[in-house]
Amino acid sequence: MRPLRTRAAFAGLLAGSLLLTACSDDSGNEPDAEGSSSPSSSAGTASASATPYLPVPDDVELTPPGSELEVGEEAVVAYEPKQDQVGVLSIRVDRLERTSFKESFSGWQLDKATRNSSPYFVRATVTNAGETNLGGRRLQPLYIVDGNNTLIEHSSFASRFDPCPSAPLPKKFGPGKKAEVCLVYLAPDKGDLTAVSFRPTQEFNPVTWTGELQKVKKAGGKGKGKNNQRG
Known part of the structure; x- marks a missing residue:
């Protein structure tokens, strides 16, 4: 098994100000190319520690690191969105979709490197299960894993993208708040989506979801930005 590598989304300015960015969290704990764990750890061998890997409220039971879940199953996970701050999320990966640039990016002017990738949409339901307000934060610890065992961050947009907004959490996302996200x-070089991986740090044994790829859900609009012009 190859070691996990982290590869950010392509950086570039596309028509309509579609901006594919590589963001890292404030804690600087993003997993890197030398990660030693892999997303193939078995849930059967994962065991809950007597002490949670991060301090969480007493009524919160975290999903054991290394758990392998199916699409539709829920995991309760914790991470540090910034130093000395712990966020707790209940994440249910609801649907994995493979799309195409022709189908979902009609009207966008894409560079060669972007067109050489494979676009995927991941739909999930996220609930704030902790005590920290996570409003406006990106779901940075949630990656996909490609056929080369590489972690890939989700892309962000500088303007509206109707088929799959890929936006941060709502501005008001305090304890108990729930949101459906896409x-x-x-995936570079026409890569595959083999799993969705929650992995906030290199040392963390990831929680993963696997399932069948579905056809992309249709949404209103053609996916154009506010100004369909070349950046």
Whole structure:
């Protein structure tokens, strides 16, 4: 098994100000190319520790690191969105979709490197299960894993993208708040989506979801930005 590598989404300015960015969290704990864990750890061998890997409220039971889940199953996970701050999320990956640039990016002017990738949409339901307000934060610890065992961040947009907004959490996302999200991932070199991986740090044994790829859900609009012009 190859070691996990982290590869950010392509950086570039596309028509309509579609901006594919690589963001890292404030804690600087993003997993890197030398990660030693892999997303193939078995849930059967994962065991809950007597002490949670991060301090969480007493009524929160975290999903054991290394758990392998199916699409539709829920995991309760914790991470540090910034130093000395712990966020707790209940994440249910609801649907994995493979799309195409022709189908979902009609009207966008894409560079060669972007067109050489494979676009995927990941739809999930996210609930704030902790005590920290996570409003406006990106779901940075949630990656996809490609056929080369590479972690890929989701892309962000500088303007509206109707098929799959890939936006941060709502501005008001305090304890108990729930949101349905859709994240865009671009797997370089026509890569595959083999799993969705929650992995906030290199040392963390990831929680993963696997399932069948579905046809992309149709949404209103053609996916154009506010100004369909070349950046």
